[in-house]
Amino acid sequence: MEILAKMDIDEVFGNEAGEEESRDFLKEVYIENDIYARAIGNTRIVCVRSRKGVGKSALLARAFTHCEHKGYSALWLSPTDLAVQLDTDYNISVDRLKKRLARLSVGCLAKKIGFSAAENADEAIAWAEKDGFRSKDFISKVAKTFQDVVKAKNDPGISEDSVTRLLARFAEQKVLTIFIDDLDRGWRPTGPDSIRLKAMISAIREIARECDGVSFRLSLREDVWQYLEIHDEQIDKFRQYAHFLKWDDAALRKIIGKRIWHYCKQNINGYSVSSSDDLSNIYELFDRTYTWSEEIKQMHEVLTNLSRRRPRDIIQLVKGAAVRAKSEGHTKIQETDVRNEFVYSYSRVRTLDLIKEFKNECEQMESLITVFGGKRYIRVMPYQEVIGLIKSVNGRISIEIFGKRATDVDCHNFLYRCGFISAREKISLTKYRHKLYEDAPSLIESMVGVEKYDWEIHAAFRPYLESLQVSPYQEKTRKSKRGR
Template sequence: MREDLLSDDLFGNEAGEDEAKERLSVYYLEKPENNIFFSTKKKLQFVRSRKGVGKSALLNYAAYKLESECPYDIQINIKASELIALSDPKDLTALELTNCWQQRICTRINVELGKKIDIAYDDDSLTLVETSELTGFKGRNLLSALADRLSLKIKSNEIKINKLSSANNIELLKRYSASEEIKVWLFIDDIDATFTNTEENKIIVSTFFTACRYLVNDVKNLNIRASVRTDVWTILEDYDEALDKCEQYMLDLKWSTSDTGKILAKKILTYFKEEHPLDVPRLYSIDKDEIKIFNLVFSGAIKWGDKCVPPHRAIHILSAGRPRWAAQLCKIAARDAYSKYKDAIASGNINFAMDEYGKYRIADLYKEHSHQCTNLKYLIEIFRNGKKYYRTFDLLNFIENSLNKAKITIYLDGNAIGADKNQLAHFLYRIGFITLRNDEYNKALGFTRFEDNPNLLLPVNLNNNDLWEIHPSYRNVLNLKE
């Protein structure tokens, strides 16, 4: 039905953490290389990617899987801001901050355990939060240690019991203390949500990862999963050598062109099976019937230059391999198709969507990378009304001449010395503003991204035959020409 094009569920929720776990579990694309994140044998795992690639969705999906496999374990899903709010980290050394993070994490578990045994905290009992200590936890069962602490507080009347007899609470505490099998799974998202490239921010965020590593080694039955942006991690690992020991627990999350196709197809098929179960063949397979599934929403192939390509290939390029961006683009194009009385999305609808879509992308670019680059807007704006393509040396000269003319100096990654044209070009490549043209169909994206080859555009390997393009998602909003 044409009205399906207006449904927010057709391409899934753009925020992975907001999607219902049950629905996410139906369309989430599992990849063998990501399965380590779900393993009950791994106490500590981090996931790293750019914004919009799906870190929150992965955490959400992992929580769902582990809840199904380990229904009696305790799960705590939080934003990092909930931990930061529990104490003041100012003027602390790295060791003190590491200890502070550990205290915050254990405090949060204390609160959750209190909920499980139906304890209500009054103002006085917040001393439990403020004085949470790690001493005595090492080598012990986590729930037993925390239950002992709560038991002591109950005996000293610092915690009030809600509508349960003391016998019931004692039994609850006994069960928790005696159980060696129950585990705590802590899922922490957005540790770098408000990260800026300052000394204070770097030490606060970097010590979080070290604290997690210490805790899972010292505390039995505690398991942690957390996320971080790729660009933030790059800054942190150069700043804090202790993070070298965390690298082994890091999963790099990324999606190929084929993956994007499967993700879109699974979302579309999930929606139609929910909304039109009698109209969609139950035997549709993501692997065998992908074209048929796309034809439920798209009117055939998408025109790309002088070629026609499958819808997911064009969407993958325009979304830079980020599922959130892909969902946004598809929703804008779907609304345009509906407004023009079309039953499916065509090339013209995607082209029309690029103006609105480009505004989202340029805003995201500034939000995601301004902490790495002072005057990032000025650096991007020199390209406005300019060309889409540059050979290597034309690109370098254009950057240098434009900034000299405007008398602007750009600083990267907290350096006190202004960046030169080579450093700025490589930075634009690093953040995905420019990509290397690649016309071979089987190569990733039709473009080479920084993730594919981070060593391009360095002074030692400059090649003037390379053709650098402003990424297609930015072209309309910057009014770029052929």
């Protein structure tokens, strides 16, 4: 069936920012995983850590909807609401954050219950700020305080029966789940930001430990997590709650296939694919194969590779290719549509995104990446050539990582860790095995056998790098090669 011409592309693939997607759409297309299972379970703290575009915000949004659907008390707080005056005494800062969290939580509960006059919640909020999360039976006391307010005040905006039932259920369940997405919003590796984030994590740990039924669902960028692991000795106590979100190839296929299936079942008469997880959904929209590095690959394999296994990226790539295909009058998304979107738009966006994602960690990120660019850039390099390119820029501008002067090996490890470059080992005349940072995080730091690998720039960045001017080091290297 020719479905591309009948599709509204934006409606098929939804919002690229999953947390901004409608709850109904997210419920239909979300792919559940083990971290999601933890987030809707009874664990006191679940912190989702990931790179940009992997879906930590969407996971929290889906878990929040689940809690509300089940009738549990769930609050969504913004990290910008948690600003407090920091004190030179770290413990005082933690205490202020606990009070702020208690005040915000009770204020949000008051709104959910339906107080029409702000002063009706003042008594409960004042108690929360004074004693709040110091109390082990916080939930019971909040429910009791609100029940007293309802009895004492005649507020025409409140249906007393419904509020009484809600509060009774709240007191009986003794469950309050607090969601804070992007706990590190606006964070930079500076003194105040670093102290504030550490104090917030300490406050959350103490509240979850001391107050029955209060739990937290959080998200944190992976680069921030790595900074905390280096600079915060207390993070060891929090590590058990932090879970790294990633997707395998099968899950990414489902992310695309399920969106196609959901749209077609609702909007296209006679659509015959019965399963939302069936690869047939993808092949209804795409040609099956793609010529990749002189090999014939399945289209979905190429898409997952180019997306770096990030749902946001694969959706952007597919949407762009679909728009190109429709404009060309194609009945399916063809190899040329994917290739043109990749070369002329997607690669540039991905490279600039990578620079923005890691600029907090390394101010000189752009210079460190673009030194690999050029009209005849080298896609695969031996170890010494990688180090030579890095040396050419590091000797000129003094690269720093997390505020400390970086060696050439530090810079190589950084590029490996952020996914710009991977190790490549030849296993036969025509086959290679790649090693990503997730596979072997200590490969470069250990310096054991590191020179036996070639190093390959990730496919997502190559067209953009090829479009750049040749670096002086590359020109010098090429001239020396021609002279041999």
